[in-house]
Amino acid sequence: xxxxxxxxxxxxxxxxxxxxxxxxxxxxxxxxxxxxxxxxxxxxxxxxxxxxxxxxxxxxxxxxxxxxxxxxxxxxxxxxxxxxxxxxxxxxxxxxxxxxxxxxxxxxxxxx
Amino acid sequence: xxxxxxxxxxxxxxxxxxxxxxxxxxxxxxxxxxxxxxxxxxxxxxxxxxxxxxxxxxxxxxxxxxxxxxxxxxxxxxxxxxxxxxxxxxxxxxxxxxxxxxxxxxxxxxxxxxxxxx
Numbered sequence: 001x002x003x004x005x006x007x008x009x010x011x012x013x014x015x016x017x018x019x020x021x022x023x024x025x026x027x028x029x030x031x032x033x034x035x036x037x038x039x040x041x042x043x044x045x046x047x048x049x050x051x052x053x054x055x056x057x058x059x060x061x062x063x064x065x066x067x068x069x070x071x072x073x074x075x076x077x078x079x080x081x082x083x084x085x086x087x088x089x090x091x092x093x094x095x096x097x098x099x100x101x102x103x104x105x106x107x108x109x110x111x112x
Numbered sequence: 113x114x115x116x117x118x119x120x121x122x123x124x125x126x127x128x129x130x131x132x133x134x135x136x137x138x139x140x141x142x143x144x145x146x147x148x149x150x151x152x153x154x155x156x157x158x159x160x161x162x163x164x165x166x167x168x169x170x171x172x173x174x175x176x177x178x179x180x181x182x183x184x185x186x187x188x189x190x191x192x193x194x195x196x197x198x199x200x201x202x203x204x205x206x207x208x209x210x211x212x213x214x215x216x217x218x219x220x221x222x223x224x225x226x227x228x229x230x
Contacts, residue, residue: 001174039216041157048207048223049149049157054216061218092157096211099171101147101159 023093121224134208
């Protein structure tokens with residue numbers, strides 16, 4: 001199975017400041033079609049997960065442009081350019097290049 | 113409006129069975145891969161199973177293979193998860209989700225709680 005490792009696991013951030021979450025996979029997530037099969041999700045407290053980024057760097061519909069995804073090979077990053085109070089929750093990366101699809105452990109973002 | 117609504121969760125004894133349903137509205141399920149995920153209390157997300165648009169391809173996590181069966185009824189626009197020989201460690205909120213080709217899990221249900229306990 002592909003192991004997904006996120007860091008940090010806890011991320012206190014001052015509103016207006018940037019934030020960055022790292023996700024490392026144990027195998028390359030580059031498909032033969034040249035897309036990276038890596039998504040980012042946010043689970044706000046008491047809610048179902050919501051899609052932020054798909055295929056490494058594509059923002060889902062309605063996601064603010066302060067969220068961006070990047071990376072290559074086995075190393076990926078989710079960046080928030082200016083954190084807002086509504087961004088609190090747990091962020092997960094997920095690979096779907098091979099089954100079983102696997103998630104990172106989650107990164108809990110909190111507001112300082 | 114696209115919606116996924118899970119049902120069928122509840123309290124069951126170890127070794128028992130449950131069938132979860134995921135009713136879709138606002139779109140036709142026959143065009144999408146559909147997935148089941150779960151989240152144990154206070155824990156992270158775990159992928160459980162997936163099924164392709166016509167039901168001919170299914171995949172499972174090792175922890176549920178041979179005990180759980182994913183299926184779909186495109187005529188009823190509904191996804192199912194038959195869960196047999198349930199274990200205490202299957203206790204979780206179960207979510208269904210829709211993934212379009214080339215996209216992410218763009219719609220999730222609200223989840224249904226399965227509690228396995230004697």
